[in-house]
Amino acid sequence: MKTKNLFGILMLFLLTFNFISCDKEDEDGRKITDYKEYVLTVASEMKPGVIWSEGNNFLKEVYVVKKENAEDWEAMGYIDGFEFEKGYEYKIKVSETSYLDHSMGQPAWTEYDLLDVLSKEEKNSENLPLHFIPEWFYEEHVLPKYKYAVEADKKEVIETDLKESSIIPLDYHYLLYRGGDALLRWFAIKDDKNTLGPCIIKSENKDPEKMPESYKLLPPEGNVEGFIGWSFLDEEGNETNYPSFDVFVGRSAKSKSFNPAPNIVYLYKDLTEYYKNKYPEIGVKTVVASYTVGIN
Known part of the structure; x- marks a missing residue:
């Protein structure tokens, strides 16, 4: 009997304590x-x-x-x-x-x-910083991974050229974000004093069945979820001299995250015609370059 009374008193105390705690939390x-x-x-x-x-x-x-x-x-x-x-x-x-x-x-x-x-x-405000991106943030984004494939009678000539003159700088970190106008932007940063952009990304859907055959020489390493085209505009919406790319959007095969959102883009450029014109005497058949870039 005493045990039952003690148990009842204990339960009453706990209920009263919880009620008071909740009531105090609501008051706060x-x-x-x-x-x-x-x-x-x-x-x-x-x-x-x-x-x-x-x-x-x-x-x-x-x-x-x-x-x-x-x-x-x-x-x-x-x-x-x-x-x-x-x-x-x-x-x-x-x-x-x-x-x-x-x-x-x-x-x-x-x-x-x-x-x-x-x-x-x-007016144009003066002495503005280029960005407000701390070093620890952009250094979390790995540098682009550069690959190329060449089919030519003297392919070493083109390979040397590709090694020495990448389409995009390889020592910059590339970041994507949306502006106040909701447009997607591309910003490249090496350090506080060396940046490229920002540029507005003009995107268009593309049919994967119509992609150049040369891209099959450098298949993406991850899971591809889309195929689009990217060109780059300045902040006023005008064309720039930045090269356009065909882009595969996907997820890295090495990603451990359960987040299904894409986390990587593969930028492709078929350079066959460019090198046929530059080196007409070396039997150029196919030249393609690709860049793997993580997206934030």
Whole structure:
């Protein structure tokens, strides 16, 4: 009998404790831990940068901003309510609110809201950094893997040429991201002072059955999920002198991730006609180059 009474008292205590704990959690809810207002200068163009959200780092276009009396530009991922127009430098008043809510997956976060647009001037902002991508982020993306195949009477001539003059630089890290306009962009980075792009990727679907036969000499190593064409435009949407590629999109055969999203692209270029014209006397039959590039 005493055992039953003791058990009942214990259960009542646990239920009461849980009720009080839940009630206290509901009372606490979302808290504002800090609030401030200040004026920002927003530069006339956005730049690629890395931001942290929902426990992950990811690459996107960010605002380039400078706080009052500050000398250096810095990155800001979001300003709620702000409608940015490229080519204009702004002075805006914003609020910065920090929250804490232990019921959320990300318990602490900060939100930036537009309070007022103080000025909007058409100009090119000066002394902007090329990007806001830390070294540790872009070095996680391996350098492109370069392969080629040659069929010719004197193929060593072409092989030497291919070794010495790759279509794309092999010592740059290549990154993909979407801009504020949702267009896919391509950005190559060697270090803080050496970059290529960004370029807007113009993509078109292609029929795999119509791909050049030469590509079969260098089959992709992973699982191919699509075949498209890529050409590259500048930020104004104009054609560039960057070469176009046929692209196989897929997943690396060595990937251990359960994420089904593509994580690699294979860039192909048939160079047969180019080398037939460059070296008409060496019996060129087929020349193809490919680049394996991981995508973030």
